[in-house]
Structure formats: C-alpha cells, structure tokens
Amino acid sequence: MSATIKAYYNDDDILMNAVKKIRSEKYHIEEVYTPFPVHGLDKAMGLKDTRLAITAFMYGCLGLTVAVVMMNFIMIQDWPQDIGGKPSFSYLENMPAFVPIMFELTVFFAAHLMVITFYLRSRMWPFKEAENPDVRTTDDSFVIELHGTDDNEALTNLLLDTGATEVHVPKK
C-alpha cells in the first residue's frame, strides 16, 4: 500500500463528474473535501445511507420515557397536589397535562443527542485539530483523496483527464 494521493478541483460540477469517472474505473475514493455541501455527492461516492435517523428515533423514545417517569415521580408519587380540581392520584387521568412535557422532552432528547452523535461520528470534539488536508478546501478548492496504487502514473493521468487542476502524489 502506498500513501494517499490528492487531486484538486475548482468546480463542483467537474468534481461530481470526476468522482463518477474515478469510481467507474474501480479506484477507491477515501474522502472528498469541499468548501460547501455538494448535492448528490454522497450518492456519487457510494456512501452508505446515514443511520443518524434511527438513533434520533431511539433518542426520542428515551426522551419520552424520561418524561413519563419524571412526571410520574414528581406529580404523582412524590408530591401529589390538587390542581384545578384535578387531584393527582393517577398518572393516566392527569396525562393530558403532561403531554406538552412528553412532547418537549422527546424533541429535546432527539435533537441534542442526535447533534452530539453526529459530531462524535464525524470525529469532532472540543480542541480537535482540523483534519482537512489543505486550507484551500475551506475557500474555493475541492480535494479528492485516493489510495495510491502500484501504477500511480495511470491514476495521475486519469485524474488530470477528469479536470483536476493539481495532483499531489507522495514520494515513495
């Protein structure tokens, strides 16, 4: 195995076509860095569908459970009160009053935990060093990272053919 090859592009349409071409030639794309989200790039790269939505559902269920248990403890078990002629003897009979809390905590848990999960899955946390290979990818450049092969010459020519402005091949 040899080190990573970097190809630079300056336009998102050219990048999209290049990604498709490179994949059709059976080269493996490690990662693509772009200054802004490029619509359809995930599909062109053949990335698997995100499972973030499933985690969001589970976090929502967790939030709902926390709300139910919490309100049951606070309002029914620990300190029952008679509010507006509705004595707190039974969770079910007082349930409509707790629905806003159940809703809010469901949303709260789903939203916050999903964001945190997204950051961790993207390997981002406080004081993390940026991973992008070139600061120009935060401005106007698009970079495709590929695994080098035995024949880097052919790969370089292919990349230049697809419209790459620069190709960086590491010295062996």
Place this chain on the structure above:
Amino acid sequence: MYTVSNRLKITSYILMAVGVLFLAIGFMAAPSTVEEAKEMVAAHHDAHSDGHETAAAHADEAHGEAHGAAHDEHVFHQLQNRPWSALYVAAFFFFMISLGVLAFYAIQRAAQAGWSPLLFRVMEGITAYLVPGGIIVFVLLMCSVFHMNHMFTWMDADVVAEDYLLQGKKGYLNPTFFLIRAAFFLGGWIFYRQYSRKLSLAQDNADDNRNFVKNFRWSAGFLVFYLVTESMMSWDWIMSLDPHWFSTLFGWYVFASMFVSGITVIALITIYLKSKGLLPEVNNSHIHDLAKFMFGISIFWTYLWFSQFMLIWYANIPEEVTYFVTRIEDYKLPFFGMLALNFIFPLLVLMNSDFKRVNWFVVMAGIIILFGHYMDVFNMVMPATVGDQWYIGFPEIGGILFFAGLFVLVVFTTLSKEALTPKRNPFIEESKHFHY
C-alpha cells in the same frame, strides 16, 4: 391523454346506486312520529340486555316535570336527524377533500414551487369536484334552513325565543345571513378554481408567461380569502351545530383535517394513474414529498386537536367542557379510535423515509388516514345532531358510497379532458428533474 376506463365508470355508478339505496333505507327507517321513536329506542334497549343507563344520564338534564315528553321529542328529533346527518357528514367530507386540495394547489402556485407542476392536472381534477360537491352541501344547508331537519337548533325560532345565549348570537347566527355567507364562500372558492384552471390551461398554449404570472397573483389573493372564509365556514357549518359552544382554533382544526385528506387523495390518485402507466415523469421523489406532507399534516392535525382538547379539559368550564364530555361518554370508540388512526398510525407507518417511497405503503396509510378523517367529521357533527342515537349503519355507509362514487366520476372525467402533464409551465423542467 387519460381515458376513464369502463370499469371505473361502472364502479362509480354502482357505488352511487348502492349509496342512494342505502340512504333511502336510512330515510325510510327514520321515525315519523314521537311514538315510533319511543318504540325504536325501547326495541334498541331490549336488544342490548345490559341496557344503557340513559334514564340516569338524562335525569341531570331534567327541566321540570315536562321532562319525559320533552325527552321523547328530543330523541325523536335525533332519530330523524340521523339520515340527514349521515348525508351531511359524507357530503361535507368529500367536499372538504376537494377544498383542501384547492388550498394545497394555491399554495404551490403562490410559492412558485418547483417540484409540483407535474401534479397540477391531478390537483385540478380533484378540485373539479368543488362545483357539484359545493352545490350539494349548499342544498343540504338550505334543507336545514327550511326546517326539513333539526340539525341546526339555532334555526328554530322557538328554541331561540327561550335561549338567552342564542338571542345574543342572533345578529350572526340567523338563517338569511347564514345562507348569504355560504353562497359567498362557495362563490369565491368556485370562482378561483375555475379561473385558475382556465389560466393553467391557457398557459399550455401561450408563448409567454403572462397566464402563469396572473395565476400566481390570483392564487396569493385566494389564499388570503380562503384563510378567512374557511375559518368562518367551519364555525357556520360545523361549530354552530353546538351553538352554545365555541373554540377559537376550530377553523384551523377543520383546515388541518381537510388539508391532510386532500393531500392524501392527491397521492392516491397520482399512484393510481402511475399504475396505469400514465404520468411517466412523476418519480418516487414526488410520492415521497406527498407522503412527507401526509405525515407532517397528520402531526399538525394532532397538535391542533390536542391544543383544543387540553385547554378545555384543564379549564373545565361547564359550557366548554360539555363538548368533550358528550363525546367521551357517548362516542368513546370513534373519538379515541380516530385519534389512533389519525395520529399514532401515520406517525409510526410514515416515519421511515424509505416507506414514504413505497407506493403500497402510501396507499395503505392513505386509506387509513381518509377513514380516520371521515370519523373526525363524524365526531364533529353527530354528537350535536343525533346524540347517543348514533350508529354506523345504512345511511352512514350509503352516504360514503354515494359521494365516493360521485367524487370518482367527477374527478376522473375531468382528468380525462386534458393532457395530464402541463406543457408550458415555467417550472415543468425542474419538476421533471425533481430528485430527493
């Protein structure tokens, strides 16, 4: 071009014929004298050996010793109302579908949405039902005004004479003004529908975008008109069935119901036409978007339903809370059942993104949602007009069958009149390439 298949035509005629038959049975079975009504209620009680405790329940409402006779007369009117209410619920339900689609269509036009122009002809086909459906609802309202039934108690001068609250509302709730308003609402909606359709068809053969721009302006204007009139329509046609009761967000609540039913029908008809090999450019992203709306507006409906319910439940003011007390006591199954059908079912079934692109999933969820919202209208109307004398029988099913047949016939005939894809809409290319 789409042509209505003979099978579909015959099906809709059969639906209408069976519907008329069932409705006729319903009207024949309604009692014509107080004595008959008493017998029917007695027979009904014998049939259920456990027996309702109606005597106890009604003792609370006793007004002096004339209660017995007054109660019998009340039940008699409720039983007489039943076929009328069944007819009214079904007529309003199918009318509200086309009105909901009209609002959705106007929003697409006013927002200049890029994804939906491929579906414009489908929406225009559904809104074609606005004309016959609106006229039928108007005729039914006229029947009430002319005392052919007792659905709207405030229309009875004797009732108003003894009712302080209704006297206070007389300036708004009187039969003449009621009919003028109904004609004004229907006139406005039907005018926009016909004019927008005309502009939409003219755009196909034009060589500039003048018709399109005009349609955009009329649609924006219509939405303003619609927001006000739809709300007032719901007070007039539904909320005034319980003339003492009021809810400030009732208009929104009815709107959510018609909006989700309308979008569901757009999805169902689009999928049907696609299954016939038509609308080849409609892809699963369009279906996905419609299903997202079905999901989202179902949640929105629940939000409004609950907002209305919780405030009234918590405040527990007698004149407000009677609305839900009657529903929970006499309508337990339809009341909570429709909540499950309209909220929990779409929430769980349509939550997954992939399921929203599976046609049979959308169709199944759509049928449940439509049934749920029929029950929703049923719950809005029936408790006020027939009280605890409700039943899903001949007139109710007959009403649904008749109007379903008429709806299918009108909608598909209109669809067959023009090409299903608009040719010169400026956004048609974007719509064809719409991709999730």
